[in-house]
Amino acid sequence: MMSAVKKSIVVEQLRKAQMIELLSKEKRLDNRGLMDFRPVIIETGVIDRANGSARVQVGNTQVIAGVKIEIGEPFPDTPEKGLLVVNAEVLPLASAYAEPGPPDEDAIELARVVDRGVRESQMIDLSKLVLIPGRKVYAVFVDVNVLNTDGNLFDASSYATVASIATSTMPKFYVDQNGQIKQSNEIIPLPIKGIPVSITMARIGDTLIVDPTSEEEAVMDARITLVFDEDGNLCAGQKGQPGTLNFDQVKTVANTAKVKAKEIREIIKGGITEDAKG
Amino acid sequence: MRELIDEKGLRIDGRRADELRPLRIEVGVLKNADGSSYIEMGKNKIVVAVYGPKEVHPKHQALPDRSVLRCRYHMAPFSTDVRKPPQPSRREIEISKVIREALEPALMLEEYPRTAIDIYLEVLQADGGSRCAGITASAVALADAGITMRDMVVACAAGKVSGQVVLDLNDMEDKEGEADMPVAIMPNLNQVTLLQLDGMLTPEEFEKAFEMAMNACRRIYEVQRKALMDKYFGKGEAGEE
Numbered sequence: 001m002m003s004a005v006k007k008s009i010v011v012e013q014l015r016k017a018q019m020i021e022l023l024s025k026e027k028r029l030d031n032r033g034l035m036d037f038r039p040v041i042i043e044t045g046v047i048d049r050a051n052g053s054a055r056v057q058v059g060n061t062q063v064i065a066g067v068k069i070e071i072g073e074p075f076p077d078t079p080e081k082g083l084l085v086v087n088a089e090v091l092p093l094a095s096a097y098a099e100p101g102p103p104d105e106d107a108i109e110l111a112r113v114v115d116r117g118v119r120e121s122q123m124i125d126l127s128k129l130v131l132i133p134g135r136k137v138y139a140v141f142v143d144v145n146v147l148n149t150d151g152n153l154f155d156a157s158s159y160a161t162v163a164s165i166a167t168s169t170m171p172k173f174y175v176d177q178n179g180q181i182k183q184s185n186e187i188i189p190l191p192i193k194g195i196p197v198s199i200t201m202a203r204i205g206d207t208l209i210v211d212p213t214s215e216e217e218a219v220m221d222a223r224i225t226l227v228f229d230e231d232g233n234l235c236a237g238q239k240g241q242p243g244t245l246n247f248d249q250v251k252t253v254a255n256t257a258k259v260k261a262k263e264i265r266e267i268i269k270g271g272i273t274e275d276a277k278g
Numbered sequence: 279m280r281e282l283i284d285e286k287g288l289r290i291d292g293r294r295a296d297e298l299r300p301l302r303i304e305v306g307v308l309k310n311a312d313g314s315s316y317i318e319m320g321k322n323k324i325v326v327a328v329y330g331p332k333e334v335h336p337k338h339q340a341l342p343d344r345s346v347l348r349c350r351y352h353m354a355p356f357s358t359d360v361r362k363p364p365q366p367s368r369r370e371i372e373i374s375k376v377i378r379e380a381l382e383p384a385l386m387l388e389e390y391p392r393t394a395i396d397i398y399l400e401v402l403q404a405d406g407g408s409r410c411a412g413i414t415a416s417a418v419a420l421a422d423a424g425i426t427m428r429d430m431v432v433a434c435a436a437g438k439v440s441g442q443v444v445l446d447l448n449d450m451e452d453k454e455g456e457a458d459m460p461v462a463i464m465p466n467l468n469q470v471t472l473l474q475l476d477g478m479l480t481p482e483e484f485e486k487a488f489e490m491a492m493n494a495c496r497r498i499y500e501v502q503r504k505a506l507m508d509k510y511f512g513k514g515e516a517g518e519e
Binding site: 076077105106108109111112116120121122224226229232233234235236237238239240241242243244245246247249250251254255258 | 369453
Protein backbone atom coordinates (compact mmCIF):
# COMPACT_ATOMS: atom_id res chain seq x y z
CA MET A 1 0.00 0.00 0.00
CA MET A 2 1.38 3.37 -1.00
CA SER A 3 2.55 4.86 2.26
CA ALA A 4 2.31 8.39 0.94
CA VAL A 5 -1.30 8.06 -0.14
CA LYS A 6 -4.32 7.72 2.07
CA LYS A 7 -6.69 5.05 0.86
CA SER A 8 -10.28 4.85 2.00
CA ILE A 9 -12.30 2.12 0.40
CA VAL A 10 -15.62 3.96 0.14
CA VAL A 11 -14.12 7.21 -1.09
CA GLU A 12 -11.89 5.25 -3.45
CA GLN A 13 -14.86 3.52 -5.09
CA LEU A 14 -16.86 6.74 -5.42
CA ARG A 15 -13.91 8.63 -6.81
CA LYS A 16 -13.11 5.84 -9.19
CA ALA A 17 -16.62 5.84 -10.65
CA GLN A 18 -16.43 9.62 -11.04
CA MET A 19 -12.97 9.45 -12.58
CA ILE A 20 -13.95 6.76 -15.10
CA GLU A 21 -17.00 8.80 -16.09
CA LEU A 22 -14.78 11.83 -16.65
CA LEU A 23 -12.07 9.90 -18.50
CA SER A 24 -14.64 8.37 -20.83
CA LYS A 25 -15.14 11.93 -22.08
CA GLU A 26 -11.35 12.24 -22.38
CA LYS A 27 -11.27 14.74 -19.53
CA ARG A 28 -9.11 14.89 -16.44
CA LEU A 29 -9.70 16.68 -13.15
CA ASP A 30 -6.97 19.21 -13.93
CA ASN A 31 -8.22 19.72 -17.52
CA ARG A 32 -5.20 18.05 -19.05
CA GLY A 33 -5.42 15.88 -22.16
CA LEU A 34 -4.99 12.14 -21.53
CA MET A 35 -1.48 12.20 -22.97
CA ASP A 36 -0.36 15.54 -21.55
CA PHE A 37 2.28 15.95 -18.88
CA ARG A 38 1.92 18.56 -16.17
CA PRO A 39 4.55 21.32 -16.43
CA VAL A 40 7.99 19.81 -15.84
CA ILE A 41 10.47 22.21 -14.24
CA ILE A 42 14.08 21.18 -13.85
CA GLU A 43 16.68 23.23 -11.96
CA THR A 44 20.21 21.93 -11.59
CA GLY A 45 23.09 22.91 -9.33
CA VAL A 46 20.81 23.67 -6.39
CA ILE A 47 23.09 22.18 -3.70
CA ASP A 48 26.64 23.49 -3.70
CA ARG A 49 28.01 20.78 -1.42
CA ALA A 50 26.86 18.00 -3.73
CA ASN A 51 28.83 16.94 -6.82
CA GLY A 52 25.63 17.40 -8.76
CA SER A 53 22.04 18.14 -7.86
CA ALA A 54 18.65 18.81 -9.33
CA ARG A 55 15.24 19.87 -8.15
CA VAL A 56 12.41 18.65 -10.32
CA GLN A 57 8.77 19.64 -10.24
CA VAL A 58 6.14 17.74 -12.14
CA GLY A 59 3.02 19.69 -11.29
CA ASN A 60 2.89 19.64 -7.49
CA THR A 61 5.21 16.70 -7.19
CA GLN A 62 8.59 17.93 -6.07
CA VAL A 63 11.78 15.95 -5.65
CA ILE A 64 15.42 16.80 -5.13
CA ALA A 65 18.34 14.58 -6.05
CA GLY A 66 21.92 14.98 -4.92
CA VAL A 67 25.01 13.17 -6.19
CA LYS A 68 27.96 12.42 -3.97
CA ILE A 69 31.03 10.91 -5.58
CA GLU A 70 33.56 9.03 -3.47
CA ILE A 71 36.33 6.55 -3.97
CA GLY A 72 35.20 3.03 -3.19
CA GLU A 73 35.71 -0.62 -3.91
CA PRO A 74 33.99 -2.17 -6.96
CA PHE A 75 31.46 -4.99 -6.67
CA PRO A 76 33.32 -8.35 -6.86
CA ASP A 77 31.44 -9.33 -10.04
CA THR A 78 32.25 -6.06 -11.88
CA PRO A 79 35.88 -5.32 -10.95
CA GLU A 80 36.39 -3.02 -13.96
CA LYS A 81 33.39 -0.78 -13.47
CA GLY A 82 32.68 2.17 -11.23
CA LEU A 83 29.83 2.03 -8.72
CA LEU A 84 26.40 3.52 -9.15
CA VAL A 85 24.01 3.46 -6.19
CA VAL A 86 20.56 5.03 -6.35
CA ASN A 87 18.49 5.43 -3.21
CA ALA A 88 15.08 7.05 -2.84
CA GLU A 89 13.14 8.19 0.15
CA VAL A 90 9.72 9.73 0.56
CA LEU A 91 10.40 12.19 3.36
CA PRO A 92 7.84 12.57 6.17
CA LEU A 93 7.32 16.19 5.11
CA ALA A 94 6.20 15.07 1.64
CA SER A 95 2.59 14.29 2.51
CA ALA A 96 0.22 13.96 5.47
CA TYR A 97 0.42 10.20 5.07
CA ALA A 98 4.16 9.67 4.71
CA GLU A 99 5.82 8.33 7.81
CA PRO A 100 9.41 8.41 9.02
CA GLY A 101 11.37 5.20 8.97
CA PRO A 102 13.47 3.08 6.65
CA PRO A 103 12.37 2.97 2.99
CA ASP A 104 9.29 0.77 2.55
CA GLU A 105 8.66 -1.47 -0.45
CA ASP A 106 7.28 1.44 -2.50
CA ALA A 107 10.41 3.53 -1.96
CA ILE A 108 12.62 0.53 -2.68
CA GLU A 109 10.75 -0.18 -5.92
CA LEU A 110 11.02 3.51 -6.84
CA ALA A 111 14.79 3.57 -6.31
CA ARG A 112 15.33 0.30 -8.15
CA VAL A 113 13.30 1.31 -11.20
CA VAL A 114 15.11 4.67 -11.41
CA ASP A 115 18.44 2.88 -10.97
CA ARG A 116 17.58 0.38 -13.72
CA GLY A 117 16.84 3.14 -16.22
CA VAL A 118 20.10 4.97 -15.58
CA ARG A 119 22.18 1.80 -15.44
CA GLU A 120 20.73 -0.07 -18.41
CA SER A 121 20.71 2.97 -20.69
CA GLN A 122 24.45 3.15 -19.95
CA MET A 123 24.04 6.83 -19.28
CA ILE A 124 27.30 6.82 -17.29
CA ASP A 125 30.23 5.00 -18.84
CA LEU A 126 31.11 3.11 -15.66
CA SER A 127 34.16 1.52 -17.31
CA LYS A 128 35.79 4.98 -17.29
CA LEU A 129 35.42 5.25 -13.51
CA VAL A 130 38.13 2.77 -12.60
CA LEU A 131 41.36 3.79 -10.84
CA ILE A 132 42.80 0.38 -9.86
CA PRO A 133 40.82 -2.51 -11.41
CA GLY A 134 39.23 -4.69 -8.76
CA ARG A 135 40.30 -2.36 -5.96
CA LYS A 136 39.59 1.34 -6.38
CA VAL A 137 36.85 2.95 -8.43
CA TYR A 138 34.73 6.09 -8.36
CA ALA A 139 31.46 5.44 -6.53
CA VAL A 140 28.51 7.56 -7.63
CA PHE A 141 25.79 7.80 -4.99
CA VAL A 142 22.50 9.38 -6.01
CA ASP A 143 20.02 10.10 -3.25
CA VAL A 144 16.54 11.13 -4.28
CA ASN A 145 14.43 12.86 -1.66
CA VAL A 146 10.75 13.34 -2.35
CA LEU A 147 9.67 16.72 -0.92
CA ASN A 148 6.05 16.79 -2.00
CA THR A 149 3.96 13.97 -3.43
CA ASP A 150 1.36 14.46 -6.09
CA GLY A 151 1.75 11.34 -8.17
CA ASN A 152 4.25 10.10 -10.73
CA LEU A 153 7.18 9.88 -8.35
CA PHE A 154 8.84 7.48 -10.80
CA ASP A 155 9.30 10.03 -13.57
CA ALA A 156 10.07 12.98 -11.30
CA SER A 157 12.72 10.95 -9.44
CA SER A 158 14.18 9.70 -12.71
CA TYR A 159 14.46 13.21 -14.18
CA ALA A 160 16.08 14.51 -10.98
CA THR A 161 18.53 11.61 -10.95
CA VAL A 162 19.42 12.04 -14.62
CA ALA A 163 19.77 15.83 -14.39
CA SER A 164 21.92 15.64 -11.25
CA ILE A 165 24.21 13.01 -12.78
CA ALA A 166 24.52 14.91 -16.06
CA THR A 167 25.62 18.08 -14.24
CA SER A 168 27.96 16.39 -11.74
CA THR A 169 31.58 17.37 -11.53
CA MET A 170 34.33 15.85 -9.40
CA PRO A 171 38.03 16.21 -8.69
CA LYS A 172 40.16 13.99 -10.89
CA PHE A 173 41.95 11.31 -8.89
CA TYR A 174 45.09 9.46 -9.98
CA VAL A 175 47.31 6.63 -8.83
CA ASP A 176 50.83 7.78 -7.87
CA GLN A 177 54.09 5.75 -8.18
CA ASN A 178 53.47 4.11 -4.79
CA GLY A 179 50.04 2.92 -5.86
CA GLN A 180 48.31 5.47 -3.65
CA ILE A 181 45.15 7.30 -4.74
CA LYS A 182 45.78 11.05 -4.95
CA GLN A 183 43.45 13.91 -5.67
CA SER A 184 44.44 16.39 -8.38
CA ASN A 185 43.28 19.97 -8.76
CA GLU A 186 41.55 19.21 -12.02
CA ILE A 187 37.74 19.17 -11.96
CA ILE A 188 36.09 16.80 -14.46
CA PRO A 189 32.51 15.85 -15.37
CA LEU A 190 31.16 12.31 -15.21
CA PRO A 191 31.54 10.35 -18.48
CA ILE A 192 28.00 10.79 -19.83
CA LYS A 193 26.84 8.88 -22.93
CA GLY A 194 23.22 9.97 -23.22
CA ILE A 195 20.04 11.00 -21.46
CA PRO A 196 17.52 8.27 -20.59
CA VAL A 197 13.89 9.35 -20.19
CA SER A 198 11.31 7.61 -18.05
CA ILE A 199 7.62 7.77 -18.99
CA THR A 200 4.93 6.53 -16.63
CA MET A 201 1.37 5.81 -17.67
CA ALA A 202 -1.63 4.58 -15.73
CA ARG A 203 -4.67 2.57 -16.69
CA ILE A 204 -7.93 3.65 -15.09
CA GLY A 205 -10.82 1.57 -16.37
CA ASP A 206 -10.24 1.29 -20.12
CA THR A 207 -8.37 4.58 -20.38
CA LEU A 208 -4.62 5.09 -20.49
CA ILE A 209 -3.22 8.36 -19.18
CA VAL A 210 0.27 9.74 -18.89
CA ASP A 211 1.78 11.35 -15.76
CA PRO A 212 -0.88 10.42 -13.15
CA THR A 213 -1.52 12.70 -10.15
CA SER A 214 -2.01 11.37 -6.61
CA GLU A 215 -5.75 11.48 -7.11
CA GLU A 216 -5.46 9.45 -10.27
CA GLU A 217 -2.98 7.04 -8.70
CA ALA A 218 -5.39 6.41 -5.82
CA VAL A 219 -7.90 4.91 -8.26
CA MET A 220 -5.64 3.52 -10.99
CA ASP A 221 -5.78 -0.15 -11.87
CA ALA A 222 -2.26 -0.50 -13.20
CA ARG A 223 0.82 1.62 -13.66
CA ILE A 224 3.56 1.12 -16.21
CA THR A 225 6.92 2.85 -16.50
CA LEU A 226 9.14 2.57 -19.56
CA VAL A 227 12.58 4.16 -19.97
CA PHE A 228 13.98 5.09 -23.40
CA ASP A 229 17.52 5.93 -24.47
CA GLU A 230 18.49 8.61 -27.01
CA ASP A 231 17.93 6.25 -29.95
CA GLY A 232 14.40 5.37 -28.89
CA ASN A 233 15.37 1.94 -27.54
CA LEU A 234 13.71 0.62 -24.39
CA CYS A 235 16.15 0.12 -21.55
CA ALA A 236 14.00 -0.47 -18.47
CA GLY A 237 10.40 -1.12 -17.61
CA GLN A 238 8.14 -1.93 -14.73
CA LYS A 239 4.45 -2.63 -14.45
CA GLY A 240 3.14 -1.79 -10.99
CA GLN A 241 -0.04 -2.10 -8.95
CA PRO A 242 -2.29 -5.13 -8.68
CA GLY A 243 -4.06 -4.53 -11.98
CA THR A 244 -3.54 -5.78 -15.49
CA LEU A 245 -2.98 -4.48 -19.00
CA ASN A 246 -4.17 -6.29 -22.09
CA PHE A 247 -1.76 -7.03 -24.93
CA ASP A 248 -2.91 -4.11 -27.06
CA GLN A 249 -2.55 -1.71 -24.13
CA VAL A 250 1.07 -2.81 -23.63
CA LYS A 251 1.81 -2.07 -27.27
CA THR A 252 -0.01 1.27 -27.14
CA VAL A 253 1.97 2.25 -24.06
CA ALA A 254 5.27 1.34 -25.74
CA ASN A 255 4.44 3.42 -28.82
CA THR A 256 3.03 6.43 -26.98
CA ALA A 257 5.75 6.54 -24.35
CA LYS A 258 8.44 6.58 -27.03
CA VAL A 259 6.99 9.79 -28.49
CA LYS A 260 6.54 11.37 -25.04
CA ALA A 261 10.14 10.51 -24.12
CA LYS A 262 11.40 12.63 -27.02
CA GLU A 263 9.36 15.61 -25.82
CA ILE A 264 10.57 15.31 -22.20
CA ARG A 265 14.21 14.78 -23.24
CA GLU A 266 14.24 18.33 -24.59
CA ILE A 267 13.04 19.68 -21.24
CA ILE A 268 15.69 17.71 -19.34
CA LYS A 269 18.40 18.86 -21.74
CA GLY A 270 17.17 22.44 -21.24
CA GLY A 271 17.56 22.06 -17.46
CA ILE A 272 21.05 20.63 -17.87
CA THR A 273 22.35 23.35 -20.21
CA GLU A 274 20.92 26.08 -17.98
CA ASP A 275 23.43 24.85 -15.40
CA ALA A 276 26.33 24.78 -17.85
CA LYS A 277 25.75 28.45 -18.63
CA GLY A 278 26.08 29.13 -14.92
CA MET B 279 32.58 -11.13 -23.46
CA ARG B 280 31.88 -14.84 -23.63
CA GLU B 281 30.06 -16.23 -26.70
CA LEU B 282 26.56 -17.01 -25.48
CA ILE B 283 25.24 -18.32 -28.82
CA ASP B 284 27.35 -20.60 -31.05
CA GLU B 285 27.55 -20.68 -34.85
CA LYS B 286 24.72 -23.25 -34.99
CA GLY B 287 22.48 -20.82 -33.13
CA LEU B 288 22.55 -22.91 -29.96
CA ARG B 289 22.82 -21.35 -26.50
CA ILE B 290 25.37 -22.25 -23.79
CA ASP B 291 23.02 -24.89 -22.40
CA GLY B 292 22.31 -26.24 -25.89
CA ARG B 293 18.86 -24.68 -26.28
CA ARG B 294 17.45 -22.98 -29.34
CA ALA B 295 16.35 -19.34 -29.06
CA ASP B 296 12.70 -20.11 -28.28
CA GLU B 297 13.22 -23.22 -26.16
CA LEU B 298 12.28 -23.45 -22.49
CA ARG B 299 14.48 -25.07 -19.87
CA PRO B 300 13.29 -28.41 -18.43
CA LEU B 301 10.24 -27.68 -16.29
CA ARG B 302 8.62 -29.72 -13.56
CA ILE B 303 5.82 -28.74 -11.16
CA GLU B 304 4.58 -30.71 -8.16
CA VAL B 305 1.48 -29.91 -6.12
CA GLY B 306 0.91 -30.37 -2.38
CA VAL B 307 4.48 -30.87 -1.20
CA LEU B 308 4.07 -29.42 2.31
CA LYS B 309 1.57 -30.95 4.72
CA ASN B 310 1.04 -27.94 7.02
CA ALA B 311 0.32 -25.41 4.29
CA ASP B 312 -3.20 -24.89 2.95
CA GLY B 313 -1.69 -25.10 -0.51
CA SER B 314 1.82 -25.73 -1.73
CA SER B 315 3.88 -26.45 -4.78
CA TYR B 316 7.41 -27.13 -5.91
CA ILE B 317 8.89 -26.04 -9.21
CA GLU B 318 12.08 -26.82 -11.05
CA MET B 319 12.78 -24.63 -14.04
CA GLY B 320 16.32 -25.14 -15.27
CA LYS B 321 18.42 -25.01 -12.10
CA ASN B 322 15.75 -23.07 -10.19
CA LYS B 323 14.32 -25.05 -7.30
CA ILE B 324 11.56 -23.19 -5.52
CA VAL B 325 9.05 -24.29 -2.91
CA VAL B 326 5.90 -22.24 -2.35
CA ALA B 327 3.42 -22.40 0.53
CA VAL B 328 0.07 -20.65 0.82
CA TYR B 329 -1.54 -20.11 4.22
CA GLY B 330 -5.05 -18.71 4.38
CA PRO B 331 -7.56 -17.26 4.19
CA LYS B 332 -6.86 -16.80 7.89
CA GLU B 333 -7.15 -14.22 10.65
CA VAL B 334 -5.08 -11.08 10.03
CA HIS B 335 -2.16 -10.27 12.30
CA PRO B 336 -1.48 -7.42 12.92
CA LYS B 337 -5.20 -6.70 13.03
CA HIS B 338 -5.04 -3.15 11.66
CA GLN B 339 -4.01 -4.57 8.27
CA ALA B 340 -7.43 -6.18 7.81
CA LEU B 341 -9.67 -4.81 5.05
CA PRO B 342 -13.45 -4.72 5.40
CA ASP B 343 -14.20 -5.66 1.79
CA ARG B 344 -11.54 -8.17 0.84
CA SER B 345 -8.65 -10.33 1.91
CA VAL B 346 -5.16 -8.90 2.33
CA LEU B 347 -2.67 -10.63 0.06
CA ARG B 348 0.86 -10.81 1.42
CA CYS B 349 3.85 -12.28 -0.30
CA ARG B 350 7.43 -13.02 0.65
CA TYR B 351 10.00 -14.05 -1.92
CA HIS B 352 13.11 -15.19 -0.16
CA MET B 353 16.37 -16.79 -1.26
CA ALA B 354 18.10 -19.39 0.88
CA PRO B 355 21.69 -18.40 1.79
CA PHE B 356 22.96 -21.49 -0.07
CA SER B 357 20.88 -20.85 -3.20
CA THR B 358 23.51 -18.77 -5.00
CA ASP B 359 27.23 -19.04 -5.86
CA VAL B 360 28.19 -16.51 -3.20
CA ARG B 361 26.31 -16.97 0.09
CA LYS B 362 23.29 -14.68 0.26
CA PRO B 363 22.82 -13.14 3.72
CA PRO B 364 19.50 -14.41 5.09
CA GLN B 365 17.92 -11.00 5.79
CA PRO B 366 15.73 -9.76 2.90
CA SER B 367 17.65 -7.64 0.40
CA ARG B 368 16.18 -4.67 -1.50
CA ARG B 369 15.97 -6.91 -4.54
CA GLU B 370 13.91 -9.49 -2.62
CA ILE B 371 11.60 -6.78 -1.26
CA GLU B 372 10.95 -5.46 -4.77
CA ILE B 373 10.41 -8.95 -6.17
CA SER B 374 8.00 -9.82 -3.34
CA LYS B 375 5.99 -6.75 -4.33
CA VAL B 376 5.87 -7.45 -8.06
CA ILE B 377 4.99 -11.12 -7.48
CA ARG B 378 2.13 -10.09 -5.19
CA GLU B 379 0.89 -7.62 -7.78
CA ALA B 380 1.20 -10.23 -10.54
CA LEU B 381 -0.96 -12.74 -8.64
CA GLU B 382 -3.55 -10.43 -7.10
CA PRO B 383 -5.58 -9.79 -10.31
CA ALA B 384 -6.33 -13.53 -10.56
CA LEU B 385 -7.59 -13.89 -6.99
CA MET B 386 -11.18 -13.16 -5.96
CA LEU B 387 -10.06 -11.55 -2.72
CA GLU B 388 -13.51 -9.97 -2.24
CA GLU B 389 -14.72 -13.49 -1.36
CA TYR B 390 -12.74 -13.39 1.88
CA PRO B 391 -13.20 -10.07 3.68
CA ARG B 392 -11.25 -9.38 6.90
CA THR B 393 -8.78 -12.21 6.25
CA ALA B 394 -5.20 -12.57 5.09
CA ILE B 395 -3.67 -14.85 2.50
CA ASP B 396 0.08 -15.38 2.84
CA ILE B 397 2.29 -16.65 0.05
CA TYR B 398 5.80 -17.73 0.97
CA LEU B 399 8.31 -18.46 -1.76
CA GLU B 400 11.62 -20.02 -0.77
CA VAL B 401 14.22 -20.17 -3.50
CA LEU B 402 16.32 -23.21 -2.59
CA GLN B 403 18.49 -22.92 -5.67
CA ALA B 404 18.54 -19.88 -7.91
CA ASP B 405 18.98 -19.73 -11.66
CA GLY B 406 17.89 -16.95 -14.02
CA GLY B 407 14.16 -16.30 -14.00
CA SER B 408 13.43 -17.23 -10.39
CA ARG B 409 10.63 -14.64 -10.08
CA CYS B 410 8.88 -16.13 -13.11
CA ALA B 411 9.23 -19.69 -11.85
CA GLY B 412 8.05 -18.40 -8.47
CA ILE B 413 4.92 -16.81 -9.93
CA THR B 414 4.08 -19.93 -11.94
CA ALA B 415 4.50 -22.08 -8.81
CA SER B 416 2.58 -19.65 -6.59
CA ALA B 417 -0.48 -19.75 -8.84
CA VAL B 418 -0.46 -23.54 -8.56
CA ALA B 419 -0.13 -23.34 -4.76
CA LEU B 420 -3.02 -20.85 -4.58
CA ALA B 421 -5.19 -23.19 -6.63
CA ASP B 422 -4.12 -26.06 -4.36
CA ALA B 423 -5.20 -23.97 -1.36
CA GLY B 424 -8.65 -23.72 -2.93
CA ILE B 425 -8.60 -19.92 -3.22
CA THR B 426 -11.23 -18.78 -5.72
CA MET B 427 -9.46 -17.61 -8.85
CA ARG B 428 -10.49 -15.91 -12.08
CA ASP B 429 -7.66 -17.52 -14.01
CA MET B 430 -4.22 -18.98 -13.47
CA VAL B 431 -1.15 -16.76 -13.62
CA VAL B 432 1.84 -17.96 -15.53
CA ALA B 433 5.17 -16.24 -16.06
CA CYS B 434 8.17 -16.52 -18.32
CA ALA B 435 11.00 -14.18 -19.31
CA ALA B 436 12.30 -13.35 -22.74
CA GLY B 437 15.31 -11.20 -23.44
CA LYS B 438 18.29 -10.55 -25.64
CA VAL B 439 21.55 -12.47 -25.67
CA SER B 440 24.41 -11.97 -28.16
CA GLY B 441 22.15 -9.78 -30.28
CA GLN B 442 19.32 -12.34 -30.48
CA VAL B 443 15.90 -12.39 -28.85
CA VAL B 444 15.74 -15.53 -26.70
CA LEU B 445 13.33 -17.19 -24.30
CA ASP B 446 13.68 -18.13 -20.63
CA LEU B 447 17.18 -16.82 -19.82
CA ASN B 448 19.38 -18.85 -17.51
CA ASP B 449 21.63 -17.31 -14.88
CA MET B 450 24.60 -16.63 -17.16
CA GLU B 451 22.43 -15.26 -19.97
CA ASP B 452 20.66 -13.03 -17.48
CA LYS B 453 23.95 -11.66 -16.10
CA GLU B 454 25.91 -11.34 -19.35
CA GLY B 455 23.13 -10.84 -21.88
CA GLU B 456 21.81 -7.50 -23.08
CA ALA B 457 18.26 -7.61 -21.72
CA ASP B 458 15.87 -9.61 -19.56
CA MET B 459 12.12 -9.09 -19.62
CA PRO B 460 9.94 -11.09 -17.23
CA VAL B 461 6.27 -11.27 -18.27
CA ALA B 462 3.30 -12.80 -16.43
CA ILE B 463 -0.12 -13.27 -17.96
CA MET B 464 -3.54 -14.65 -17.17
CA PRO B 465 -3.71 -17.08 -20.11
CA ASN B 466 -7.50 -17.28 -20.50
CA LEU B 467 -8.34 -13.65 -19.79
CA ASN B 468 -5.45 -12.44 -21.98
CA GLN B 469 -4.18 -9.92 -19.45
CA VAL B 470 -0.62 -8.97 -18.55
CA THR B 471 -0.09 -8.98 -14.77
CA LEU B 472 3.66 -8.48 -14.65
CA LEU B 473 6.03 -6.75 -17.03
CA GLN B 474 9.56 -5.77 -16.18
CA LEU B 475 12.47 -4.89 -18.39
CA ASP B 476 16.10 -4.77 -17.42
CA GLY B 477 18.33 -3.99 -20.39
CA MET B 478 18.20 -2.60 -23.88
CA LEU B 479 15.73 -3.60 -26.60
CA THR B 480 14.71 -1.82 -29.77
CA PRO B 481 10.93 -1.34 -30.11
CA GLU B 482 10.86 -4.24 -32.64
CA GLU B 483 12.81 -6.53 -30.30
CA PHE B 484 10.50 -5.53 -27.45
CA GLU B 485 7.47 -6.66 -29.43
CA LYS B 486 9.17 -9.89 -30.51
CA ALA B 487 10.32 -10.72 -26.96
CA PHE B 488 6.85 -9.94 -25.61
CA GLU B 489 5.17 -12.30 -28.11
CA MET B 490 7.76 -14.99 -27.43
CA ALA B 491 7.23 -14.78 -23.65
CA MET B 492 3.44 -14.90 -24.03
CA ASN B 493 3.57 -17.99 -26.25
CA ALA B 494 5.85 -19.70 -23.74
CA CYS B 495 3.44 -18.78 -20.92
CA ARG B 496 0.72 -20.74 -22.73
CA ARG B 497 2.99 -23.78 -22.90
CA ILE B 498 3.85 -23.49 -19.20
CA TYR B 499 0.14 -23.13 -18.41
CA GLU B 500 -0.40 -26.66 -19.74
CA VAL B 501 2.24 -27.95 -17.29
CA GLN B 502 0.49 -26.12 -14.42
CA ARG B 503 -2.83 -27.69 -15.43
CA LYS B 504 -1.37 -31.15 -15.67
CA ALA B 505 0.29 -30.86 -12.25
CA LEU B 506 -3.04 -29.92 -10.65
CA MET B 507 -4.93 -32.59 -12.60
CA ASP B 508 -2.39 -35.22 -11.49
CA LYS B 509 -2.97 -34.38 -7.85
CA TYR B 510 -6.73 -34.05 -7.88
CA PHE B 511 -7.75 -36.57 -10.53
CA GLY B 512 -4.88 -39.04 -10.33
CA LYS B 513 -2.01 -39.56 -12.70
CA GLY B 514 -2.81 -40.59 -16.23
CA GLU B 515 -6.30 -39.10 -16.17
CA ALA B 516 -5.11 -35.55 -16.59
CA GLY B 517 -6.14 -33.54 -19.59
CA GLU B 518 -9.34 -33.46 -21.59
CA GLU B 519 -12.20 -35.79 -20.60
